[in-house]
Each structure stands twice: as C-alpha cells, then as structure tokens.
Amino acid sequence: MLREAVARLAPPMDTVAAYHFGWIDAAGEPADGDGGKAVRPALAMLSAAAAGAPPETGIPGAVAVELVHNFSLLHDDLMDGDEQRRHRDTVWKVHGPAQAILVGDALFALANEVLLELGTVEAARAAARLTAATRKLIDGQAQDITFETRDRVTVAECLEMEGNKTGALLACAVSIGAVLGGADDRTAGALEAFGHHLGLAYQAVDDLLGIWGDPESTGKQTWSDLRQRKKSLPVAAALEAGGEAAKQLGELLATDAHLRVGSEVSGPGEQYGRLAAEHAAARETDPASDLMADFDEAEFALRASLIEQAGGREWTAQEARRQHQLALDALESVELPQEVRDQLAALAKFVIERRR
Amino acid sequence: MLREAVARLAPPMDTVAAYHFGWIDAAGEPADGDGGKAVRPALAMLSAAAAGAPPETGIPGAVAVELVHNFSLLHDDLMDGDEQRRHRDTVWKVHGPAQAILVGDALFALANEVLLELGTVEAARAAARLTAATRKLIDGQAQDITFETRDRVTVAECLEMEGNKTGALLACAVSIGAVLGGADDRTAGALEAFGHHLGLAYQAVDDLLGIWGDPESTGKQTWSDLRQRKKSLPVAAALEAGGEAAKQLGELLATDAHLRVGSEVSGPGEQYGRLAAEHAAARETDPASDLMADFDEAEFALRASLIEQAGGREWTAQEARRQHQLALDALESVELPQEVRDQLAALAKFVIERRR
Numbered sequence: 232m233l234r235e236a237v238a239r240l241a242p243p244m245d246t247v248a249a250y251h252f253g254w255i256d257a258a259g260e261p262a263d264g265d266g267g268k269a270v271r272p273a274l275a276m277l278s279a280a281a282a283g284a285p286p287e288t289g290i291p292g293a294v295a296v297e298l299v300h301n302f303s304l305l306h307d308d309l310m311d312g313d314e315q316r317r318h319r320d321t322v323w324k325v326h327g328p329a330q331a332i333l334v335g336d337a338l339f340a341l342a343n344e345v346l347l348e349l350g351t352v353e354a355a356r357a358a359a360r361l362t363a364a365t366r367k368l369i370d371g372q373a374q375d376i377t378f379e380t381r382d383r384v385t386v387a388e389c390l391e392m393e394g395n396k397t398g399a400l401l402a403c404a405v406s407i408g409a410v411l412g413g414a415d416d417r418t419a420g421a422l423e424a425f426g427h428h429l430g431l432a433y434q435a436v437d438d439l440l441g442i443w444g445d446p447e448s449t450g451k452q453t454w455s456d457l458r459q460r461k462k463s464l465p466v467a468a469a470l471e472a473g474g475e476a477a478k479q480l481g482e483l484l485a486t487d488a489h490l491r492v493g494s495e496v497s498g499p500g501e502q503y504g505r506l507a508a509e510h511a512a513a514r515e516t517d518p519a520s521d522l523m524a525d526f527d528e529a530e531f532a533l534r535a536s537l538i539e540q541a542g543g544r545e546w547t548a549q550e551a552r553r554q555h556q557l558a559l560d561a562l563e564s565v566e567l568p569q570e571v572r573d574q575l576a577a578l579a580k581f582v583i584e585r586r587r
Numbered sequence: 588m589l590r591e592a593v594a595r596l597a598p599p600m601d602t603v604a605a606y607h608f609g610w611i612d613a614a615g616e617p618a619d620g621d622g623g624k625a626v627r628p629a630l631a632m633l634s635a636a637a638a639g640a641p642p643e644t645g646i647p648g649a650v651a652v653e654l655v656h657n658f659s660l661l662h663d664d665l666m667d668g669d670e671q672r673r674h675r676d677t678v679w680k681v682h683g684p685a686q687a688i689l690v691g692d693a694l695f696a697l698a699n700e701v702l703l704e705l706g707t708v709e710a711a712r713a714a715a716r717l718t719a720a721t722r723k724l725i726d727g728q729a730q731d732i733t734f735e736t737r738d739r740v741t742v743a744e745c746l747e748m749e750g751n752k753t754g755a756l757l758a759c760a761v762s763i764g765a766v767l768g769g770a771d772d773r774t775a776g777a778l779e780a781f782g783h784h785l786g787l788a789y790q791a792v793d794d795l796l797g798i799w800g801d802p803e804s805t806g807k808q809t810w811s812d813l814r815q816r817k818k819s820l821p822v823a824a825a826l827e828a829g830g831e832a833a834k835q836l837g838e839l840l841a842t843d844a845h846l847r848v849g850s851e852v853s854g855p856g857e858q859y860g861r862l863a864a865e866h867a868a869a870r871e872t873d874p875a876s877d878l879m880a881d882f883d884e885a886e887f888a889l890r891a892s893l894i895e896q897a898g899g900r901e902w903t904a905q906e907a908r909r910q911h912q913l914a915l916d917a918l919e920s921v922e923l924p925q926e927v928r929d930q931l932a933a934l935a936k937f938v939i940e941r942r943r
Contacts, residue, residue, distance in 0.1 A: 329666040347715035355711035359703035
C-alpha cells in the first residue's frame, strides 16, 4: 500500500522516494534496504482493531502516517545536516537538497490524498487529526532547531519539544485507525494518550542512543547528537542536575555557542550552507563552515562522560521507564480486545528495549 | 483571516511568515509590504458567489489556497535560488534556508487545517481538491527543476509544466469557494476550466515578464528567467520555430549546459550550494559555484534578442491571448450571476494586461 502510494509520484520524485525508503540504491538498483522500524503503521493497524474494526480499515491511516513521518525525515535530515539515516546516505546527500525538499513536500501532499480520497466522514476526521499532529511535528522541529543555537535548554522545554516532534505523530498513528473505524472519542482519546507517552518513551530512548548508541546498530555517527549540538534530554537533565560535572558541561557548551558565527537565525543557515556545499559537485567542503571542524573525538567523549557523571544518562533512562508506564496506564483506562491490548503492550516494550 | 491563520504559527515561524507576506520587515518592524497580487483569494470569494452562496463562504478556501501558494513560493525560491520576490529579499536569504523549508511546511499544514476544522462534507471535498492541486503544483516544480538542466524543452512539455505549476492552483482557487458553497459538479468543473486556462494565460504573461519585464515593476532582476536557465515558453517556442536565430540560440543554450558541472540530479544541488553558502554568515560566495559567474549582461541581452528574433516573444503573447479566450469560453458554458461573470472576466483581463 505504501509502495502503491509512492508509485503515484511523478519522476524523478518516485525514484528519490524509493531510495529514501530503501527500495532501491543510489544507482537505482533494487535494494532490500532498511525501511525503518515501521512502528507507526503497525500501531495504525492495531488501532483499527482496537475499535473493533477489521485491521485493514487502518491501512490508509497507516500509509498516511508513514508518509508524514518520512516527509519530516527528508526535511529534517536536510535542515539538521544529517548525512546518514538507516545506514545509508540521506536523500539530500545523494540526490541534492532540492530533491529532498520537493519529495518531502510530495509525500506530505500524498498523505492527505490517501485519506481524503476515501471521501468518508471518518476519513475527513482522520485527516484533520493528522494535520493537527503534523503541525505539532513542525513546531517540534522549529523548537529543536532553535535549541541547537542556545547553550542551555530546560528539561521542560525539551519534553515539550519531544512531545511535539515525536509524541504527536505516534499519538495520531495509534488513534487514526480507530477513528477510521468509527471509534468513540473516549477510545480514540485513550489510544492517543497511549501514543503520546509511548512517543516520549521512544524519544527518551532515542536521545540515549543519540549519544551512547552503537553506530553499528543505529547507523548514525558516534556522539551523533553531540556533533549537532542537540539539546536532548540527557544534556538538559545533566545541566539541571547541578554539581561539578554539570558546571563543567555548561561551560563547554557555552564555549561551543561562542565558537559559532552568526545569530540564532543564521545558525541553521550556516550548517545548511555547509551541507549543501558538500553536495555540490566539483567543490571542496569549506572547513571553516564546519562548526565542529576543530573538535576531535576526545571532545565529544568528554561531553558524553560529563553528561553521564551529572546523571543525565540515568535520568533519561528513568524518564523512558516512567513514560512507558504512563502509556500502559492509558491502555488500562479503556475497554480493548485483550489481544489488541497485548500487542500494543508488546510494541511499547519493543520501543523501550530497542538498541536502534 | 489570512493573518489570523498565520498568527497560529509558533515562534519564530510566525515572524518569518509575517516577513514573507510583507507585514513586517527584516528587522521585525511593521511594514506595508507588497503581499502579492492576491488574485487567488479574490477568485475563491467570487467562486462562492458563483455558486449562489455568500462570498464569505469562500473565505476558508481563499485562505487555504493563499497558504498553499505561499508554501510553494517559500520552497521554490529556495530551490531556484531566487534572491528577490516582491521587491524584497526572499525568506531563505533573510532568515536562512532552514526557516524557508520549515515555514513552507507549516503554511502547507495550516492550509489543510483551515479547511478540515470546518468539519463539513463540503470542506472535506474542498480539501481533497486542494490536495490534488498541490500535488500537481509539486509535479510542476519537479518538471521545472529538471528543465533547467536540459538544453531544450518542447513547447508541449513547457505547457504541461505550467499547467501543473500555475494552472492547477488557480483552477482550485476559482472552484473551491463554489465547492464550499455546495455547487454541483458541472458548475465547479466549468469554473475549474476557467481557472486552468486563466493560469496558463497568467503563466505566459509571467514568462514574458521573466525575460522582458521591467525590474522596477516586477521586482526581479533583469533577464531573471534567463539567469536561471528557465526553459520558459518564449525559449521553447523560439527553439521550435527553427531558422537562424533559433539555431544560434540552441547552440548557446547547449554551451551553457556544457559549462555546467555535474548531472541533472546534482544540478539543482549545486545552485543550492551556492545560495545556501551565500546566506552563511562570515563566508564569501564561491564564484566558481555561480553557474553564470562568467556571463555578463550582454550575453543575456543576446539570448533575449535571439528569442525575440526567432518569434518566441510573439508566440507567447499569442498563447496568452488564446488561453485568455479559452478561459472566457469556459465561463460562457455555465449559468452564472451576471455580476460574478463580469468580475471573473475583469480579473482575467487584469491577468493578461498586468506588467508585474
């Protein structure tokens, strides 16, 4: 179903999208790439079953949510300058920034098309919810970008950003099938709450993997989030913990901030200038434009260990467990077929225990 | 209504959008900037009246269409490397490429929100049509980008691209109010046809202004489209006309193509590398990355005059008149309140005669 939807794209967008999803390689040859964890489509199908509807009722919702998720990956990888995703070069790196923007736009439009072409009242309600979730997703990315140019961010700000960037779409995924299946608001609301907390648990785990994850399994660089100066939960928690390590970390991050040329606004643009230039054929990357050029691995290792000493790593692991429990509590608050409940719980467990 | 919708955006996106619409200047001070011709909102309101509904029925459609139009301007200016729009620096130039991507995404999502929050069957139909039009808009931009890296494009390809890039959204604008007003398919279809032909007339005029327009009134650089190697109608028509001038022009454009480093795919990326780098603070633009760096004004003047000698200018003016007439014919094919018919015809006249 996802492939059928993507096949509607006009060339060369269909090829670029197929590369992004891992269906073909950079040369256009069929590939059995890692298309991601597909947690959201699985949730959308279960969501339909949760409403007592046949799982296939959730398919358009599953496809729409997966399309929106990948629209945001295409644009975020470009804005963040991420060069690798799922062990492969990102789309902007292979096909250029313009294609990353264009194909992202196309996937977003396609998501609405897949729902609205159903022409039912339920589909319109589902599309309205997906749109609301997408707006939050974009708010979250806006906050995330701003955070990178600040030398500190509170845990509260960080949780709000992650609730927008990750919680909203997971909440939509786990309720959209139910909405398409005609669920009442109480059921849809409980599923949404489950998804929201699951999203925060998911993101907390992501933040741990972003610093301490094994590049072999994550497919990202070591210290990936530190390289990008992401103010993720472990960093925010460490800074708020106080103590010597927190103080040292705060000073280091402040220095990073001063190392940077330009204002909050030109900040993302600079990194962008670097990555777009990198892509440009027959041009050498200008090292001066690489904010972290003068950093060696040891500097990242130091930051990581200071974050851990200040307790940022343990706090984030705790937060993941706490959000996981809140998600399970939300499930308990509503009547659901036992097997659906079990499968949702199993997915939540996977999210917490994943290493990638 | 548009301002209210945009005010829903979280900072800093609300500010960036306000700059784009010309409500504030780059410093954030209130400005009475040129917010564009607002042809589409006017059409959407008239469209409601065309269905015998009160014009305000068309407001959400007018806002949604204007949001989608501006989403595409934000992203296209970045992809095309346009530095000026409406006599002002474009958003990527002032606020950086990342904000141009992000705010474009937000305006697109907002467009769906404005329609779907109405929660009516008509609104869902309107949203479905807007989504279809947006997909064509994106197809058109994809074709436009590809054309820039080719040394020739047929008139047919060019018309198809312009039908997607300009015709589709105008067709949606002039029918969306009617759809919201519960118009029958025949009326909506006739209005859509009017909008489609009007869009092609509009684009033909745009292509003329893109080469021979007065920078004072267009707010674009001289030879703007030639600088970007756009294969617009005058160029395509000139190349197909044959004859000496066409031959010379073809050879010049072929040489341009060979001047360029990289493939079709890396093409946009390169220009992009240049523009993003330009934005990057504390960095000099790398002239080697400016594809047209070694061109002087005389070269553009030569191309423009060859296009005119080959008949590309006159053919395009003819095409504008032809599409204008087809638009008026579409209006005649359906019952409409006389004053609505008159106002639609007046708008069509304005589109043809505009100098900006």
